[in-house]
Amino acid sequence: MNLIDNDTLQAYVDGELDATTTARIDAALVHDDLLRRRVQQARALRAQLKAALDPVLDEPVPARLSALLQSARPPQPSMPIKPLAQSAGRRGFGAGRRHTSRRWLLPIAAATASLAVLAVTLWWHAGGLVGVHDDRQYAAAALSDALDRALASEPDPHAPISIGLSFRSADGRICRTFINRAKPIAGLACHDDAGWWLPVLSAGRESENGELRQAASAMPPAVQAAVDARIRGEAFDAQQERAARDAGWR
Amino acid sequence: MDPSQVVREGLIPLLPRLRRLARALAGQADDADDLVQIVLERAMTRAAQWRPDAALDKWVFAIARNAWRDELRARGRSQRLFAGEEAGAMAADGNTGPAQKLELAAALASLPPDHREVVALVLVEGLSYGEAAELLQVPVGTVTSRLARARSTLQSYLGNDT
Numbered sequence: 001m002n003l004i005d006n007d008t009l010q011a012y013v014d015g016e017l018d019a020t021t022t023a024r025i026d027a028a029l030v031h032d033d034l035l036r037r038r039v040q041q042a043r044a045l046r047a048q049l050k051a052a053l054d055p056v057l058d059e060p061v062p063a064r065l066s067a068l069l070q071s072a073r074p075p076q077p078s079m080p081i082k083p084l085a086q087s088a089g090r091r092g093f094g095a096g097r098r099h100t101s102r103r104w105l106l107p108i109a110a111a112t113a114s115l116a117v118l119a120v121t122l123w124w125h126a127g128g129l130v131g132v133h134d135d136r137q138y139a140a141a142a143l144s145d146a147l148d149r150a151l152a153s154e155p156d157p158h159a160p161i162s163i164g165l166s167f168r169s170a171d172g173r174i175c176r177t178f179i180n181r182a183k184p185i186a187g188l189a190c191h192d193d194a195g196w197w198l199p200v201l202s203a204g205r206e207s208e209n210g211e212l213r214q215a216a217s218a219m220p221p222a223v224q225a226a227v228d229a230r231i232r233g234e235a236f237d238a239q240q241e242r243a244a245r246d247a248g249w250r
Numbered sequence: 251m252d253p254s255q256v257v258r259e260g261l262i263p264l265l266p267r268l269r270r271l272a273r274a275l276a277g278q279a280d281d282a283d284d285l286v287q288i289v290l291e292r293a294m295t296r297a298a299q300w301r302p303d304a305a306l307d308k309w310v311f312a313i314a315r316n317a318w319r320d321e322l323r324a325r326g327r328s329q330r331l332f333a334g335e336e337a338g339a340m341a342a343d344g345n346t347g348p349a350q351k352l353e354l355a356a357a358l359a360s361l362p363p364d365h366r367e368v369v370a371l372v373l374v375e376g377l378s379y380g381e382a383a384e385l386l387q388v389p390v391g392t393v394t395s396r397l398a399r400a401r402s403t404l405q406s407y408l409g410n411d412t
Contacts, residue, residue: 006398007285014372014397045404049274056270062283065265068290069258077373 004028004035013042037038047132055200055222058229130198138187139196147176147189147196151245155240164219166241174249177223186219188226191249200226254297260306261293267375271311274370275318277359285321289314311375312385315367323364358404365400366395 003224004012011017012025029036090133116198129143138146146161155162164177175190202220219227236244261268268289272282292313293300331401360367371382372393379397383390 006402007394010398011379011394014379040403042401045401046373049369051358053270053274053374056273057266059266059269061265061269063279065269065283065286065290068263068287068294125392 009035009038010042013039013046043135044132047137049133050135051137051198051201055202055226058200058226059222059238060225062079095115125244130201133194136194137201139198143178144196147178147191148249149210151238151241153241165227165235166244167227167231167235169235170232173231174244175227177219177227179219188225189229190230201229254294254298257297257300257306261310262288262312264307267307268310268314271314272318274374275314275363275367276321285314285318288317288321292317292320308377308381308385309376311371315371317384318367319363361400361403365396365403367377368396369400369404372397374387 008017008021008025012022017025025035027029029039117239128141129139130137131140132138138144143161146159146163150156150159150161150163151164152163160181162179162181164179166176169175169190173190173192175188176196177186177188179186185201188203189198191197201221202222265286268286269282272285272289273279276282276285289310293389296313300306358366358369367386368382371377371385374377377385379390379393383393386393
């Protein structure tokens, strides 16, 4: 029996309710398992969307965009605008494209790349390898185990998850890149009190002939950029990596 | 300072959020950046229309949303047809194993534009219902009902709807 309708529940999750109604739902949550599950699902969806799209904030802004905002320019367009409709019509033929940011070479990849990042997140969540804690995503299960235990210097060819770089970030935490061998999925994990926080999850890249690049060195640009933004000094060598593991990644 | 300079300088720190919003709306990365380019051009052209008492981010988000709608119209239904086929293929398969879940994300693309934009504005950009309603020029109740239906669609693709 549920007296709280979907719109109210959604407003609760989105922080849109007044204090009285919020308190009423807080109270109902204590003894209503179904309601609690619905709240958790709505929060998880929100967290998944954020996790899929927030990495855009950390990407370098393409020069062609920031150039439009350089000062001492007249407000007229500094480059010809190409309507999306035109570029969409050409997609897949590879002809006449702008030279900037056209990395998706396969028609299928081009069509699905947009969703790949979100898909990755959903897939990882679905597979139980990612959990949400305080609205942040953390490694779980096999991913967490691999980050805790695996050493890049002693790769296990049968392990589903391969570790790339380990390094200390500018804020003092230890971070590790990883890639899933079976799926073209990669990411960055940084260790904190709650476990392995995952600031970046990304789809792997496909090479020009369509084969998946699975080497840990072929990190997707988003992961590479996240490493570059965080790393302090050099990546760990084998000895430092082992020492960091022995010290509990602190 | 003349208005165009104020707007230009105000837009620089907003670029990452604008790119995120465009990604949520347009999906594919280079389509999204093409959209951002159009938005910046329009914002600069219309800089004189921006009033300093209006928040610049909402103002430019509204331009982005309208530009996206214009592009959708220009593009016709091809994009949605494609996404619809993907979604249809998934819906036909009752099994929601991990492989299917990878494709479930296509659900975001298959949302109708009026659902997708509220997801982008409220769930991704963090606007309040009231802010989204003002930006979209619809009543708050319309925002909440679209958002609820969009959520329900996305949850059902995730296979965890109750």
